[in-house]
Amino acid sequence: MSVLLEVKDLVVRFYTQEGTVFAVNGVSFDLEEGETLGIVGESGSGKSVSSLALMGLIPSPPGKVESGTVIFEGRDLLQLKPDQMRLIRGKEIAMIFQDPMTSLNPVLTIGTQITESLKLHEGMNTSQSRKRAADLLDMVGIPDAYRRLDDYPHQFSGGMRQRVMIAMGLSCNPKLLIADEPTTALDVTIQAQIIELVKQLKDEFNMAMIWITHDLGVVAGIADRIQVMYGGRIMESGSSHEVFGDSRHPYTVGLLGSLPRLDSSGEEKLTQIEGSPPDMRNEPEGCPFAPRCDTRELLQLDKCWDQRPPLEIVPDSSGIVQHVMSCWADIREGVAEHV
């Protein structure tokens, strides 16, 4: 497989009245053709902002992509002019958003909204594009698709609206689909429907996918590779089996420990990560997780505070996919000393 997308040292900041927000502080990752990457993080971890940046959708001002490159099929997306970017957005890279109610236009019919990109990118006329739009709606499981083209977003339920969004995203056979918390606003039974649909369509279209979420359970089921973000930086990345089964970063370990599991009775207390997520208005000098990290206390590492740990290959990792993390300590060592 070849590399489809290569992000290097991406830095995004927002210059607001309350000060500079250091949203993304040096993020690098690759994505191969047909691969599913799950980006996991809490609110403010920079997971959405980094994906908006590679779509060229950072509102500027106040936002600014300070540095970095995003190579997609040999071109740096960050250097493209707005009209060149428009040819890629929706055609080569499509995005589906969290809240289908606010991301669909309430005063336009579903048909108008889906055919817009078909007319723009594929040069179809009205009847061709309507036929294709109906096929797409049918494919995402909306019954009576042709008639429903003339309905407005409010006439659909939440799950159905998200299906419409997916149909729009897939309309031009994109090579990469970015899904930003697409199931967060939905109930679990509807979430299961949507995940099943996306999995099936991904294979059919042979797309690469970036699935952004705060729900570790959701990515465990769909992602080939997981990337855990915190404070605008990547903390740990590797195959989903390794990140969940052999987590090495104290944040990943803490996050997994704080989740109760459906498949075990909850007698034991949840391990909690003390403190709260960092204020992104302060540029973190060292590791962004340092103030909440108990491994640091155990090992008494001073450099956690003032030196950023690099993203390095985990010692004796076994997987085919590179397992990397950004931490000065080796937690197994920390645990050993603690015991």
Add this chain to the structure above:
Amino acid sequence: MSSQVMEHTTRKSQADGDIILEVKGLKKHFPISSGIVFQRQVGAVRAVDGISFDVVRGETLGLVGESGCGKSTTGRTILQLYRPTEGSVKFEGQELSTMAGNDLRQMRRRMQIIFQDPFASLNPRMTVGSIVSEPLQIHNIYSNKKERQQYVEQLMEKVGLNPYFINRYPHEFSGGQRQRIGIARALALEPSFIVADEPISALDVSIQAQVVNLMEELQDELNLTYLFIAHDLSMVRHICDRVAVMYLGKIVELGPVDAVYDNPQHPYTQALLSAVPVPDPGVEESRQRIIISGDLPSPANPPTGCNFNTRCPVAFDLCYQEPDPPLVEVLPNHFVSCHRVT
């Protein structure tokens, strides 16, 4: 039939412990009106449509279901924040549904609520101190201002807030800290029963565990009884002793958490549990999902027959003809309402 079953439920739990709350045949219908000048009622949203259960002192009863199933309305109707359309709510032996005025206000000292959204449930113009002490003022406890402030500071410490922040405003706190303020407010009158209406769903993952651990500690310390309303089924298994699964205004399954999670009887419970993702790729690969098609029907226009028949994978003739069956005890303390099972 159903009243017999209900009596049976009551007797059963009474044997186990002291019943703090007894809900019988509770209904809450919201009218739908039409007309611009002359309003007339054209229908009703059957948010809660005849539910019965008991809560034993010291336990945590989970109330789960998807959005729109009536779980929050149930919580609020129990506290008489909505007056029930029908049915009875007995709290510590006293009937609440007919109580009003000062009597009801006195009862409210014993039962409190924690809300979902810590951003919307705190008045942005009040300091933490005045938010937490407002219930004390209303009920005229601590006429002495200094004593009251001391008590509020104690409460803040108890929920893990620095009492030094007593004069700060809600916007100066993070989501998790605001939820702690909400908990301190609920505890101020030393209630015995707390309705926790999705207390953690607006919080970040790493903060959820903090709040849940705090709630568990407080329960042990103060012998609190919780009605824990949630849609996060994993968290419900962790925190609750028993769980009631709601669908379209009715309880479809009720029982001890481990029994319900390990051996769900109702097809809806089975589908709901199988839809919850587990943070373990190994488990996820081998799991069989039951995907139920379609959406929740409108509670203003529920289907005839069993409520779940529009989405049920195992529905048969009887499910379309007969209304949903009463809750029947199929295993010890484990109740199900399904034509298939009974």
